[in-house]
Each structure stands twice: as structure tokens, then as C-alpha cells.
Amino acid sequence: MAMGQTVYVDVFFLINFSMDFLCYFLVSKIFSRKFSPGRGILGAALGGLYADLALFIKVSRATALLIDLLVCVLMCALFFLRRKEGKELPLYVVVYTAVSMALGGFMTALFSLLNRSPLGQQSVSQEGDGISVWIFALLALISGGITYISGRFFARRSSCRRAEVEVSYGGKIARLHAMTDTGNLLRDPVSGRVCVIADARAMKEILPPELLHAAETVSSESMTRIGTAHGKNIRVIPTRTASGERMLLALRPEGIRVDGGRGFREVDALVVLADLGSHTEGSQALLPVQLL
Numbered sequence: 001m002a003m004g005q006t007v008y009v010d011v012f013f014l015i016n017f018s019m020d021f022l023c024y025f026l027v028s029k030i031f032s033r034k035f036s037p038g039r040g041i042l043g044a045a046l047g048g049l050y051a052d053l054a055l056f057i058k059v060s061r062a063t064a065l066l067i068d069l070l071v072c073v074l075m076c077a078l079f080f081l082r083r084k085e086g087k088e089l090p091l092y093v094v095v096y097t098a099v100s101m102a103l104g105g106f107m108t109a110l111f112s113l114l115n116r117s118p119l120g121q122q123s124v125s126q127e128g129d130g131i132s133v134w135i136f137a138l139l140a141l142i143s144g145g146i147t148y149i150s151g152r153f154f155a156r157r158s159s160c161r162r163a164e165v166e167v168s169y170g171g172k173i174a175r176l177h178a179m180t181d182t183g184n185l186l187r188d189p190v191s192g193r194v195c196v197i198a199d200a201r202a203m204k205e206i207l208p209p210e211l212l213h214a215a216e217t218v219s220s221e222s223m224t225r226i227g228t229a230h231g232k233n234i235r236v237i238p239t240r241t242a243s244g245e246r247m248l249l250a251l252r253p254e255g256i257r258v259d260g261g262r263g264f265r266e267v268d269a270l271v272v273l274a275d276l277g278s279h280t281e282g283s284q285a286l287l288p289v290q291l292l
Helices: 009-030 036-053 061-080 087-115 118-126 133-158 210-218 220-224
Strands: 162-168 172-180 195-201 234-241 244-251 255-259 264-267 269-273 284-288
Touching: 009 036, 009 061, 009 087, 036 061, 061 087, 162 195, 162 284, 172 195, 210 220, 210 244, 210 269, 234 269
Parallel strands: 172 284, 195 269
Antiparallel strands: 162 172, 162 255, 195 284, 234 244, 244 269, 255 264
16 A cells, blocks of 8 residues: 655645745845735735645646646735736736745755754654654744845845936926935825825926925915816825824826936836925935835
8 A cells, every 4th residue: 555645734834824924025025015914924824725725636737837826926916916006916926936936945955954964853753754843943943034134135225225216297307316215105095106205395496386385385275276287286195204194295297217227217106295304315305115
């Protein structure tokens, strides 16, 4: 009679859940996206559940590969997909798959190496089939270390990048010196567009005085002075900072181009008009890192 292999579905689920969750974190850092633990748990749970179900599904290799791909697309959509960002999903799938394969290969090699060690051999002989508790704990510790180190690395890499931003409005163009800001998480609550925070004084060459006045006060009186020609292009964005909550005026320009060092390219974003003061190291705009 053929001997079978014992697989503990709960441990198998936990291993796949942990690896998928770690992959979400790493890909988020690669793309400078805000990491959502809730979405990560949901997507990783789907991945762990599918890994368990795949043990009992007997199909051809081609069919299994197709199902794997569909589940990967669904997992990436659950975690990364936001409104009007569907065109970016294939890139997320490719990078997530690459990170998953690299991390999975590393962990498999590490697990095999540890299991061949004297302590690993002793643990297996005592506990029978399955992964030993100490090896699982060590792998979890290594995963946590990878998460911490990669988070620090990507945060440091993206915290001080410089860029040039061109804003077009009313047939005129304003060029701004910008710096990336990992704390700039502003989005238009209606359209979901990201926001570039620009110093209103740097935009005075292309904006009418009534818009600049409205940006300074954001009051009902100043808003009524804006004509219909400009009124359709503005939004009021609620913000929350360490100093409290306030409303800022956002402009929907005719176009925004960003040059992070590889030439200008068009981006889809709003421009929030604010007083940046002297806290931006000479920069005239704060750029969300995902626009680079």
C-alpha cells in the first residue's frame, strides 16, 4: 500500500497566511503605498484558504496554473485596487508574484537547512511528521525581521526624493520644485484622486486673485467670489494634522506632469493650495510618493 504524506491544514494555512501577508507588506513598500492591515488580513486569509483547498483539488497542471493566476489576481485586487486604478493591477500582480516566488524560495531553502541541523533532526524524530515548533518560531522571527528591515529601507529610500512638477491651468504653466512626503496621504473624498500640496504663492503666476484669496481663507464669502469658470475646477478637502483639522482648497488643473529623474510624465492628481512656509527645505510642493 502506498504511503501518504501527512499535512496539517491549520499549520499549512498559517504558513501561507503569514507569507501572503508579508508579501503584501513588501509590495506596498516597493510601490510606496499605504499598507492596510485589514485588506492584508482578508487577502492573506484568501490565499491560505486556497492553499488548503488546492490540496484536495485534482486537476491538470495547466488548469491548476490558471486557477493559481486567477486567485493571485483576486488577492491583488482585494488589497491594492482602488477606484480608477484598475490599469495598475497587472503591474501589482507581476510584482506580487515575483516577491512571492523570491520569498517562498528563500523560506523553503531556510526551512530545509534548519531541518537538516542536529536540533531539527532531533525535533522531527521526537514529534513525528510536520514542522517543529522551534523551527516555525524561528521562521516567524526571521519573517518579522525581514518586515522591519524592509520597512526601514523603503521608508528611508523614499523619504527625501526630489522632483519637478509642472501644473497647467488657464493656458499657463507653473513649474515647482517638489519633494516627496510619505506623510502626504491626502485624497479627494469624491474622486479618490491623490493630492499634490503646493505653496499657493508659487502658483500666483497662473491663478486668478480670487482663487488665491479663497485658498487663503476657505470661507463662504471668498468662495462666492469665484466665478463659474473656475468654480467647477475646485474642491474643498478636509485635512487632519498634528495642529488640528481644517479645510483646504484643491484645484483640478488642466494637467500635471512630474519628473522624478526620468523625464516628465502625466499624472492624475489634484493640487491643494496651502501655505507651506519654511518647513519644506526650499521646496514649493509636497508630492505623494506613489506619483513617482
